[in-house]
Amino acid sequence: MTENLINFQLILTTISDGIVVVDQRGVVLYANESAERLFERGELVGKDLAVPIHSGETRQDINLIRPSGIGWAELRSAPITWDKQPAFVICVRDITERKTSDLGLHLADTVFDSTREGLMVTDSAQRIVRINPAFSEITGYSAADVLDQTPALLRSGRHDSAFYAAMWDSINVSGHWQGEVWNRRKNSEIYPQLISIDVIRDHTGRVCNYVAVLTDLSKLRSSQLELDFLAHHDPLTRLPNRLLLLSRLQHGIELAQRDGTHLALLMLDLDRFKDINDSFGHLVGDELLQLVATRLVKQVRTIDTVGRFGGDEFSVLMEDVAGAEQAARVANDIIRVLSEPYGLSSGVEVRIGASVGISIYPDNGLTPELMLQQADSALYQAKIEGRGRFAYFSESLTQAARARIDIEVRLRRAITQGELRVYYQPQVDIPSGRIVGAEALVRWQCPIEGLVPPARFITIAEATGLIGEIDDWVLRETCQQGQRWRAAGLPTLTLAVNLSAYQFLQGDISQTVAQVLRDTGYPAAFLELELTESALMQREAQAIQMLDRLKALGVRLAIDDFGTGYSSLAYLKLFPLDVLKIDKRFIDDIPAHRDDMEIVTAIIAMAHSLRLKVLAEGVENKEQLAYLQTQGCDQFQGYLTSRPVPAAEFEKLFLSGR
Ligand SMILES: Nc1nc2c(ncn2[C@@H]2O[C@@H]3COP(=O)(O)O[C@H]4[C@@H](O)[C@H](n5cnc6c(=O)[nH]c(N)nc65)O[C@@H]4COP(=O)(O)O[C@H]3[C@H]2O)c(=O)[nH]1
Structure with missing residues (x-):
């Protein structure tokens, strides 16, 4: 080789x-x-x-x-x-x-460019050498803006030099730093971000780069703030919720205790809100609640807190009040402004009312829970007294609340055990002086208390829904009694039965009436159903439909307690009524008050022009009757003839009066 x-x-x-x-x-x-x-x-x-x-x-x-x-x-x-x-x-x-390393680099490039965190690489002298698109998105700076600049460009001025010195200490010692920094975007907006900085060294240990990862915290912060807000506020009205109100109440109590001042908690409930919500839908209901919230906030001082507890329940916490009277004045003003008409975006105009319950620190409650409970009880009382008014909490109210619960339990039993009775009060035709009918009035023959008048239990029965059963029973019992009288040879009498607003607006009362007439055989033309103004006013369209259905059965329809609500005579034209009953309040002052007498005269004249029969309620003396007679009033009812009496007594009265 x-x-x-x-x-x-x-x-x-x-x-x-x-x-x-x-x-x-x-x-x-x-x-x-x-x-x-x-x-x-x-x-x-x-x-x-x-x-x-x-x-x-x-x-x-x-x-x-x-x-x-x-x-x-x-x-x-x-x-x-x-x-x-x-x-x-x-x-x-x-x-x-x-x-492999070519591929690795390609992969790294892709990751660098597509990551959602902002990335910034500087050289050892802290000059920016590379950024990714997310960096530009967060800061607003393009690569051309920042290359060769130092990260000082991003500073907001919110941190002092000691902050940056500590940051560099950590980077130099441990090679790493992480923390929250307020920086400034290109558009000058200052925003919070989480920054993590790492040092890159070559194999000799010399620093060659710094890499910073930037996370924008502003969106996260705002959603966290929103979550925090929602935990303490009602999302619809953005008012403080129960939780926040209770904590302000607690704080308020502490201050009031320290300074020896008074604090008032008002609980509010909107009258008729449910009807509007049911008839116009939830969107309208929501809009109305927002309008109510705005009015409430305008009505109170800035130091007071308006809250919404859900549904149509609002509350007002008044700090440093002069006393119970100031709270009452505010409550009154609130009721007034909330009762003014609301123009909704759909063009509809609606009206609602408000009832207010008041609890005062330290007179009533000493803890937030107690004050809340007491304001609630007072609110209930205000509603019982006829809505659109305010009530204070007091010990007697508490007793009343307890008695109410007791009555409710016993009333349920009374219905099933047959303790209800119907009493009849004669209705007299004024021109002839003859008894032509009777109003059926319920009584509760209580084994403990004796005869309980309806004023003691009707409102509770209405609040609990028991009124439906009571009214059905009274209706059936009255028609049966009417038939018994007919069988005994008495002429057919017009028997008037009260229908509560609750029963009138729930379900189909006309079916019940038709059934009772069928079952008892009492002629429809002699059955008169009495409705109060407020029942008719509550849901006008629904009320007219229901009255038409009742009218189709052939019964007579009467409007009871006329003059106590808001309805005008013109309004009555809408309803197919037969009889108008003038409230006892107007009769009481005859002949002492000329004003009331003139009102009675006007009501009679206008009712007649609408072809309604007029019946005066609560006639107690001859002067009243004489005046009514001169004004052409058709019928009356009152102690002058008789108090409401059991059927047997009524029969005697009738027979003796013939
Ligand atoms: N001071 C005075 N009072 C007189 C006179 N004449 C009649 N009254 C009373 O006035 C009330 C008339 O009945 P209302 O206005 O329908 O007012 C009724 C009615 O709204 C309601 N009510 C009675 N029975 C029923 C019922 O079966 N169903 C419903 N839903 N409500 C009823 O309870 C209310 C009170 O009934 P009552 O206590 O029986 O009271 C009756 C009657 O006893 C008078 O000359 N002087």
């Missing part, structure tokens, strides 16, 4: 590239050691490596499928002559490492 040949062989065995000679079919004729290491297939000579061979000189990258894993190789091949035969020499270079 020549020296050159020996040298070549040495070169072939020592170089790190693999050298392979293949024949034209690709079968290996020669392979050096590096090639065998690279392919990991042992002795290569005689094997087909399945590498692509081209006739010219080529260079290409191929995958190496090897037992240790997939790698990459760069192939360069050239045609040669081997043992006088055409062959190819292939130089195989392992480029797995380079390829």
Whole structure:
């Protein structure tokens, strides 16, 4: 072997590239050691490596499928002559490492650009060398704006130099810092962000870069603030909720205790809100609640807290009040402004009322819970007294509340155990002086208390829904009694029965009436149903429909207690009524008060013009009757003739009066 040949062989065995000679079919004729290491297939000579061979000189990258894993190789091949035969020499270079790091870099680039956190890389002198799109989105700065600048560009001025000094101390000592920083966007907006800074060192430990990851906290903060807000406020009106009001109440009590001042808690409930909500829908209801909230806030001082407890329940906490009277004045003003008409966006105008319950610290309650409870009881009392008014809490109110619950329990029993009675009060035709009918009035024959008048239990029955059963029973009992009288030979009397607003507006009362008339056989024309103004006013459209249905049965319809509500005579034209009953209040003052007398005269005249019969209630003396007679009033009812009496007594009265 020549020296050159020996040298070549040495070169072939020592170089790190693999050298392979293949024949034209690709079968290996020669392979050096590096090639065998690279392919990991042992002795290569005689094997087909399945590498692509081209006739010219080529260079290409191929995958190496090897037992240790997939790698990459760069192939360069050239045609040669081997043992006088055409062959190819292939130089195989392992480029797995380079390829992998190329891929890694590509991946890193993609991650860098697509991450939602802002990324900023500076060199060791803190000049910005690279940012990602999220950085621009957060800060408003483009790459051109910030390259070669220092991050001081982002400073808001909210942190002092000690803050930055501590930050750099941490970076220099531990290579890392993380914290919240207020920065300034390009549009000058200052915003909070979470910044995490890391130092990148080369293999000698020298700092070559700083990398900062920026997270914008402003959105997170605002949603956190919103969550926090919603935990303490009513979402619809944005007023404080029960939780916040109780905590302000607690705080207010502490201050009042310290300063020796008074505190008032007002609980409010909207009258007729439910009707409006039911008839116009929830959207209108919601709008109305918002309008109520606005009026309330306007009405009170800035130091007072208006809250909404849900539904149509609002509250007002008044701190440092002069005393119970000031609270009452505010309550009165609130009732007044809330009763003014509301113009809704749909063009509809609605009216509601409000009732208010008041509890005063320290006169009534000493703790928030107690004050709340007492204001609630007072509110209940206000509603019982006729709505649209306020009531204080007091010990007597508490007693009344307890008695109320007691009555409710006993009343339920009374209905099932047959303790109810119907009393009849004669209705007299004024021109002839004859009894022509009777009003049926319920009584409760209580085994403990004796005869209980309806004033003691009707409102409770209404509040609990028991009134439905009571009214049904009174109706049936009255018609049965009417039939008994007819059977006994008495002329058919007009029997008037009260229908509560509750019963009138719940379900279909006309079906019940029709059923009772069928069952008892009492002629419809002699049954008169009395409704109060407020029942008719509550849901006008529904009321008219219901009255039409009742009218179709042939019964008579009367409006009771006329003059106590808001309705005008013109309003009455809407309803198919037969009788108007003038409230006792107007009769009481005859002949003392000219005003009331004139009202009575006007009511009679106008009712007649609407072709309604007029009945005066609560006539107690002859003067009253004489006046009514001169005014052409048709009928009366009152102690002058008789108090309400049991059926047997009424019968005697009737027979004696004939
Ligand atoms: N001071 C005085 N009072 C007179 C005179 N004449 C009649 N009264 C009273 O005035 C009330 C008239 O009945 P109302 O206005 O329908 O007022 C009724 C009515 O609204 C309600 N009520 C009575 N029975 C029923 C019933 O069966 N169902 C319903 N829903 N309510 C009823 O309870 C209210 C009170 O009933 P009562 O206590 O029976 O009271 C009766 C009657 O006893 C008088 O000359 N002087």
